[in-house]
Amino acid sequence: MTKLAFTPAVTLGDIVDLERYPITDRTDPAYLDLVARSQSLLGEEGVAIFPGFVRDEVVGTMADQTLALHPRMFHFRENHTVYFKPQDESVDPEHPLRRLMSTVKDTVAYADIPADNLIRQIYQSDEVLSFIRDVLKLDVLYRHADPLAALNLQGFTAGQQLGWHFDRSDFSVTLSLQAASAGGDFEYVRMLRNEHDDCHDEVRQFLDNPATQKIEVLPQVPGTLTLFRGRYSLHRVTPVAGDTLRLNAVLAYVDQPNVEFSDYARKLFYGRTSVEPLVQDQRHSQ
Numbered sequence: 618m619t620k621l622a623f624t625p626a627v628t629l630g631d632i633v634d635l636e637r638y639p640i641t642d643r644t645d646p647a648y649l650d651l652v653a654r655s656q657s658l659l660g661e662e663g664v665a666i667f668p669g670f671v672r673d674e675v676v677g678t679m680a681d682q683t684l685a686l687h688p689r690m691f692h693f694r695e696n697h698t699v700y701f702k703p704q705d706e707s708v709d710p711e712h713p714l715r716r717l718m719s720t721v722k723d724t725v726a727y728a729d730i731p732a733d734n735l736i737r738q739i740y741q742s743d744e745v746l747s748f749i750r751d752v753l754k755l756d757v758l759y760r761h762a763d764p765l766a767a768l769n770l771q772g773f774t775a776g777q778q779l780g781w782h783f784d785r786s787d788f789s790v791t792l793s794l795q796a797a798s799a800g801g802d803f804e805y806v807r808m809l810r811n812e813h814d815d816c817h818d819e820v821r822q823f824l825d826n827p828a829t830q831k832i833e834v835l836p837q838v839p840g841t842l843t844l845f846r847g848r849y850s851l852h853r854v855t856p857v858a859g860d861t862l863r864l865n866a867v868l869a870y871v872d873q874p875n876v877e878f879s880d881y882a883r884k885l886f887y888g889r890t891s892v893e894p895l896v897q898d899q900r901h902s903q
């Protein structure tokens with residue numbers, strides 16, 4: 618794959634395939650058609666994917682820039698319930714309110730992503746923000762204001778994974794940068810709970826025997842932008858195998874301005890509460 622050397626004059630059109638995704642003109646009939654199709658996909662399937670959103674020759678550079686940060690990533694390891702609620706010790710051990718899933722991944726906080734990383738250009742783009750807002754049918758959408766959580770890069774090495782969970786947010790936006798040689802697929806079960814019911818019985822049945830539900834799979838194709846509604850659809854990233862890391866970016870957008878993480882959440886996800894970089898020893902301490 619040819620690599621694009623970084624120059625400060627790189628424009629959005631050098632990075633995003635604007636012929637395929639004409640997001641710079643929100644009155645273009647092709648744009649309106651793209652948004653309408655994506656809105657119905659997201660409504661019906663809970664997911665809308667945009668393959669080739671980032672041009673092939675650029676995504677390799679983004680993967681290299683991410684890989685260069687790997688030694689500085691925070692090693693995140695947490696056992697959690699699928700609901701991310703504290704374990705309920707009063708129910709039996711196999712109950713989903715007590716059963717623990719394992720998540721292990723390496724993360725780069727926003728503050729640690731160098732200014733010349735091309736992923737910043739996508740996150741800072743107002744055109745990308747408006748496109749996502751239009752597909753989500755929202756009147757307003759903001760970049761996350763947290764200096765650590767706004768934009769993250771993730772790396773999954775062999776054995777690392779994201780355990781089954783429901784998101785605490787209505788939607789997520791991710792960009793795949795590199796696929797693992799094996800594993801690292803995104804799997805989901807559509808609408809396994811709903812607004813009114815956490816569906817403990819169905820979730821328990823599924824965890825006991827995954828064949829009780831239809832599992833859909835999104836293989837990771839570099840350059841693909843994914844919008845996913847994960848609050849009610851159970852999902853995970855399967856354990857990575859082999860030497861090639863699964864790399865992606867998580868772009869955090871919210872429907873309110875000035876949203877920041879609590880100190881507790883910062884410490885949990887990034888190992889620190891301030892924007893100052895971690896000292897080496899703390900990064901891979903677990």
Ligand SMILES: O=C(O)CCC(=O)C(=O)O
Pocket residue numbers: 771779784789791803847852854865867
């Ligand atoms: O890495 C991914 O593809 C999904 C991430 C995810 O589900 C999450 O961060 O909640």
Ligand SMILES: [Fe+2]
Pocket residue numbers: 782783784789847852
């Ligand atoms: Fe998730």
